[in-house]
Amino acid sequence: VRTRPWSDVASTDTGSRLPESGRVEAFSDGVLAIVITLLVLDLHPPEEHGKVLHDLLHQWPGYVAYLGSFAYAGVIWVNHHQLFTRIAVADVGLLWRNLALLLATSMLPFPTAVLAAAFQHGSQADKTTAVMLYCCLATVMACTWLAIFQYLCGHPRLLSSGTPVNFFVSERARSLLGIGFYVLAAVLSLWQPLVGLLLTTAMPLFYGLTSSGWSRAAAQTEPTSSRP
Amino acid sequence: VRTRPWSDVASTDTGSRLPESGRVEAFSDGVLAIVITLLVLDLHPPEEHGKVLHDLLHQWPGYVAYLGSFAYAGVIWVNHHQLFTRIAVADVGLLWRNLALLLATSMLPFPTAVLAAAFQHGSQADKTTAVMLYCCLATVMACTWLAIFQYLCGHPRLLSSGTPVNFFVSERARSLLGIGFYVLAAVLSLWQPLVGLLLTTAMPLFYGLTSSGWSRAAAQTEPTSSRP
Amino acid sequence: VRTRPWSDVASTDTGSRLPESGRVEAFSDGVLAIVITLLVLDLHPPEEHGKVLHDLLHQWPGYVAYLGSFAYAGVIWVNHHQLFTRIAVADVGLLWRNLALLLATSMLPFPTAVLAAAFQHGSQADKTTAVMLYCCLATVMACTWLAIFQYLCGHPRLLSSGTPVNFFVSERARSLLGIGFYVLAAVLSLWQPLVGLLLTTAMPLFYGLTSSGWSRAAAQTEPTSSRP
Amino acid sequence: VRTRPWSDVASTDTGSRLPESGRVEAFSDGVLAIVITLLVLDLHPPEEHGKVLHDLLHQWPGYVAYLGSFAYAGVIWVNHHQLFTRIAVADVGLLWRNLALLLATSMLPFPTAVLAAAFQHGSQADKTTAVMLYCCLATVMACTWLAIFQYLCGHPRLLSSGTPVNFFVSERARSLLGIGFYVLAAVLSLWQPLVGLLLTTAMPLFYGLTSSGWSRAAAQTEPTSSRP
Numbered sequence: 001v002r003t004r005p006w007s008d009v010a011s012t013d014t015g016s017r018l019p020e021s022g023r024v025e026a027f028s029d030g031v032l033a034i035v036i037t038l039l040v041l042d043l044h045p046p047e048e049h050g051k052v053l054h055d056l057l058h059q060w061p062g063y064v065a066y067l068g069s070f071a072y073a074g075v076i077w078v079n080h081h082q083l084f085t086r087i088a089v090a091d092v093g094l095l096w097r098n099l100a101l102l103l104a105t106s107m108l109p110f111p112t113a114v115l116a117a118a119f120q121h122g123s124q125a126d127k128t129t130a131v132m133l134y135c136c137l138a139t140v141m142a143c144t145w146l147a148i149f150q151y152l153c154g155h156p157r158l159l160s161s162g163t164p165v166n167f168f169v170s171e172r173a174r175s176l177l178g179i180g181f182y183v184l185a186a187v188l189s190l191w192q193p194l195v196g197l198l199l200t201t202a203m204p205l206f207y208g209l210t211s212s213g214w215s216r217a218a219a220q221t222e223p224t225s226s227r228p
Numbered sequence: 229v230r231t232r233p234w235s236d237v238a239s240t241d242t243g244s245r246l247p248e249s250g251r252v253e254a255f256s257d258g259v260l261a262i263v264i265t266l267l268v269l270d271l272h273p274p275e276e277h278g279k280v281l282h283d284l285l286h287q288w289p290g291y292v293a294y295l296g297s298f299a300y301a302g303v304i305w306v307n308h309h310q311l312f313t314r315i316a317v318a319d320v321g322l323l324w325r326n327l328a329l330l331l332a333t334s335m336l337p338f339p340t341a342v343l344a345a346a347f348q349h350g351s352q353a354d355k356t357t358a359v360m361l362y363c364c365l366a367t368v369m370a371c372t373w374l375a376i377f378q379y380l381c382g383h384p385r386l387l388s389s390g391t392p393v394n395f396f397v398s399e400r401a402r403s404l405l406g407i408g409f410y411v412l413a414a415v416l417s418l419w420q421p422l423v424g425l426l427l428t429t430a431m432p433l434f435y436g437l438t439s440s441g442w443s444r445a446a447a448q449t450e451p452t453s454s455r456p
Numbered sequence: 457v458r459t460r461p462w463s464d465v466a467s468t469d470t471g472s473r474l475p476e477s478g479r480v481e482a483f484s485d486g487v488l489a490i491v492i493t494l495l496v497l498d499l500h501p502p503e504e505h506g507k508v509l510h511d512l513l514h515q516w517p518g519y520v521a522y523l524g525s526f527a528y529a530g531v532i533w534v535n536h537h538q539l540f541t542r543i544a545v546a547d548v549g550l551l552w553r554n555l556a557l558l559l560a561t562s563m564l565p566f567p568t569a570v571l572a573a574a575f576q577h578g579s580q581a582d583k584t585t586a587v588m589l590y591c592c593l594a595t596v597m598a599c600t601w602l603a604i605f606q607y608l609c610g611h612p613r614l615l616s617s618g619t620p621v622n623f624f625v626s627e628r629a630r631s632l633l634g635i636g637f638y639v640l641a642a643v644l645s646l647w648q649p650l651v652g653l654l655l656t657t658a659m660p661l662f663y664g665l666t667s668s669g670w671s672r673a674a675a676q677t678e679p680t681s682s683r684p
Numbered sequence: 685v686r687t688r689p690w691s692d693v694a695s696t697d698t699g700s701r702l703p704e705s706g707r708v709e710a711f712s713d714g715v716l717a718i719v720i721t722l723l724v725l726d727l728h729p730p731e732e733h734g735k736v737l738h739d740l741l742h743q744w745p746g747y748v749a750y751l752g753s754f755a756y757a758g759v760i761w762v763n764h765h766q767l768f769t770r771i772a773v774a775d776v777g778l779l780w781r782n783l784a785l786l787l788a789t790s791m792l793p794f795p796t797a798v799l800a801a802a803f804q805h806g807s808q809a810d811k812t813t814a815v816m817l818y819c820c821l822a823t824v825m826a827c828t829w830l831a832i833f834q835y836l837c838g839h840p841r842l843l844s845s846g847t848p849v850n851f852f853v854s855e856r857a858r859s860l861l862g863i864g865f866y867v868l869a870a871v872l873s874l875w876q877p878l879v880g881l882l883l884t885t886a887m888p889l890f891y892g893l894t895s896s897g898w899s900r901a902a903a904q905t906e907p908t909s910s911r912p
Contacts, residue, residue: 023713023765029251030717033258037266037334038721042729045270045341052346052354056361070334074327081251099758106721106754113729118736126736133740257479261486265494265562273498273569280574280582284589298562302555309479485707489714493722493790501726501797508802508810512817526790530783537707 024090024098028080031102035109036073039066042113061119061197068201069112075207076105076141086167087152088160097148104141111137119197127193134200135186142179146172174210181206252318252326256308259330263337264301267294270341289347289425296429297340303435304333304369314395315380316388325376332369339365347425355421362428363414370403370410377403402438409434480546480554484536487558491565492529495522498569517575517653524657525568531664532561532597542623543608544616553604560597567593575653583649590656591642598635602628630666637662708774708782712764715786719793720757723750726797745803745881752885753796759891760789760825770851771836772844781832788825795821803881811877818884819870826863830856858894865890 043062046055080101090098111134118130149168152158181203189196271290274283308329318326339362346358377396380386409431417424499518502511536557543550567590574586605624608614637659645652727746730739764785771778795818802814833852836842865887873880 026254026710027713027717027761029255030258030714031721033255034262034718034721036330037259037262038725040334040337041266041269041725043335043338045338045345046354047345047349049349050351050354052342052350053357056342056357066335067331070331074331077255078323095762102720103751103754103758106724107727107750109724110727110729114736114740117729117731121731121733122736123734126730126734129737129740254482257483258486261483262490264558265487265490268562268565269494269497271563271566273566273573274582275573275577277577278579278582280570280578281585284570284585294563295559298559302559305483306551482710485711486714489711490718492786493715493718496790496793497722497725499791499794501794501801502810503801503805505805506807506810508798508806509813512798512813522791523787526787530786533711534779 024095025081025084028084028098028102029077031106032073032077032080035105036070036077038109039069039073039112042066042109042116059116059120062116064197064201065112065115065119068204069108071201071204071208072138073105073108075204079145079207083148083171086160086163087158089158091155091158093151093155094148094158097144097151101141101144101148104137104144107137115197115200119193124193128189128196131189131193131196131200132186135182135189135196138182138200138203139179142175142182145175149175174207178203178207252323253309253312256312256326256330257305259334260301260305260308263333264298264305266337267297267301267340270294270337270344287344287348290344292425292429293340293343293347296432297336299429299432299436300366301333301336303432307373307435311376311399314388314391315386317386319383319386321379321383322376322386325372325379329369329372329376332365332372335365343425343428347421352421356417356424359417359421359424359428360414363410363417363424366410366428366431367407370407373403374400402435406431406435480551481536481540484540484554484558485533487562488529488533488536491561492526492533494565495525495529495568498522498565498572515572515576518572520653520657521568521571521575524660525564527657527660527664528594529561529564531660535601535663539604539627542615542619545614547611547614549607549611550604550614553600553607557597557600557604560593560600563593571653571656575649580649584645584652587645587649587652587656588642591638591645591652594638594656594659595635598631598638601631605631630663634659634663708779709764709768712768712782712786713761715790716757716761716764719789720754720761722793723753723757723796726750726793726800743800743804746800748881748885749796749799749803752888753792755885755888755892756822757789757792759888760785763829763891767832767855770843770847773842775839775842777835777839778832778842781828781835785825785828785832788821788828791821799881799884803877808877812873812880815873815877815880815884816870819866819873819880822866822884822887823863826859826866829859833859858891862887862891 043059043066046052046059048055087094111130115130115134118126122130149172153168182200185196185199185203188199271287271294274280274287276283315322339358343358343362346354350358377400381396410428413424413427413431416427499515499522502508502515504511546554567586571586571590574582578586605628609624638656641652641655641659644655727743727750730736730743732739774782795814799814799818802810806814833856837852866884869880869883869887872883
């Protein structure tokens, strides 16, 4: 690797520039749009003659899980955008960490389907397992956010000018709080899985309401960018 | 949220600007392109030996539902674009309402599949249920359009300059009329499900023909933007 | 429609401009990228213990159909791009016709799967049916191309400057020739379905080799846009 | 083809310009984003009552294959971007070769699913077959990279200025080394399929760590584009 003949022409080599954040964002947007739309594939049309209404109603955990995960992916998209408006350039460390976030997000349809299946025809233990799997993935996802925040704190040059230095302090606190909530939901699911399901699928509301975008909106009802 | 150390530097904080409408539109386009393409996954290749032609013909409700939902998603895309050419900047309230519209749109493959399955091997009651489910989702979707129009009426600053103030009056009328049609289709499906199916899948024609884009085209056959 | 209160302010109404071709193209690109990638979902992993190699080999019609449809979608993308570099602005008539093309393209995975299934475990009649279905869709697709070419011939204002007026003459000839080939393949499949399958899946080669892009490349080996 | 009436107006015909690399890249990005997200569809939620935890654990080869292929597609995306930052304009030869790369990438979910299925309920021979299929596709993919590098070496006009001429020498070496590794994994799977599985799914690490992007990052910790 180090013996590459062109490694000493780095400063004039315009062709090998690191990807700007715009491209990373476009790819992430694509993945998020696909994940949020693929979720519907786990809602199955009833096939049994004469029992469509019954089967549709019986599928209610599928709808709860669908709505929860849709909101989750939606909030991730909003937060991802909010974050990337503060990033000017992406280096490889950020690329890796962003790919880890996309990995966790891409997996979302799986625990969602497990949740829906377990609450439809699973035992008590099955339901607890399903909630725990979902909380596991959500915790991993929160950790990838933490890794991104941590990395950006240590690499302020990647940030766009005007980003307050202590921005990531509050963002990290939010991620840690989220992890705490998911651990709580997992523990509660040992006692009563339904409580775990509802807590888990309601979590995006918390993330949504505390996102910097939403909080700004609460503070000021008019968008700043329309000011002359 | 209010205790964030940087909340008093809002006016100089260029990093936390609200997302411009272009990004919201790109994400919405992605979701719509995926929904419109995923619909095909509910057309199943016949597997029975020697009966491919028979099974293909027997699957006709699947084709009707597919065409109806494809046209529906296509019209949503056209209308969404027509709307967003009038929007200059997106705030969080609009983001929420747009996400609600995308939620309803993303679910479209599900009632489509239920419709196709019920009319292929369901009872009379199954078919009525399927039409009603489809009409339900379509009504929810019309309501999300209404919510967006209502919001834009109250937030004229989000609009691009030159948008006529009474634009949303006619748009709202169109949504309300659409809801009326879907309620009618649902009621008729109690009597004759097939009528409900045909009305439901023909609805996009109504939306398409009355969209501002189409009507403008009817009034003038040459595009305005090609004028010097 | 005509009674809209703002219909008399059309000339100053910058907000309701018709979509530029760039957006139509981006949406079409999205649909094409999804179609080309969804095709893989019809290749099924063998599940039977001890027979993976046998089942993989037995699935050969699936690979032929996959490769044929992948090439087909790829050529559509290239041709679509070649066409839209000649279009400056999209009006509603073009939008409708482009949506019809996308409809035909989006359905591609369905006859592909029918083809694969029929040649794996279908009767002779099943195979003929499958080839005919594929040719049917391909003919519909060629007709949507014809409709677009016809429309552009009658609306030269939509074209970008510098497009030769007789460009669409050769394009239409190509589409008509394509329809002829597909009709031939359908007829031959009555006699020998395998010939129909091979002709059908080899057709994209014809479209690819005669596309204006390819032919230009044959005439000049260096790209024009890299000239100073 | 040669008789096209407008083929002699090529130099003034701005409408038929070859696609710039930006569009090829956007389409490739779309395909890659979809492939990386579709992989999750091969993780199946357990349906058996009371055995969700057991079935989830039993599905471990599915997770290994998923992670391996996700990393693979992620590395392809990074490498594709690194490559296209060095390409200024795409001609038809490059378009063909890029489409071949996308073909190999789009098929990725298939051998991934075969791998997962074979290691869950297949015989020893099944597992060997599955590893070999995966290595086959990976080798084909490496060959499409080689074809692209080879083509660019012979068409330096397509490259953006500043790209070192011997860049593709090291890239080709990397592809050849990758092919060697996959052949090794295939051979080892004859003896012990599990070793083949682990080697195969760990390969993206090799590609990732030796990509020009990563190596540059190792050499310099600050991104060049943020310099004033």
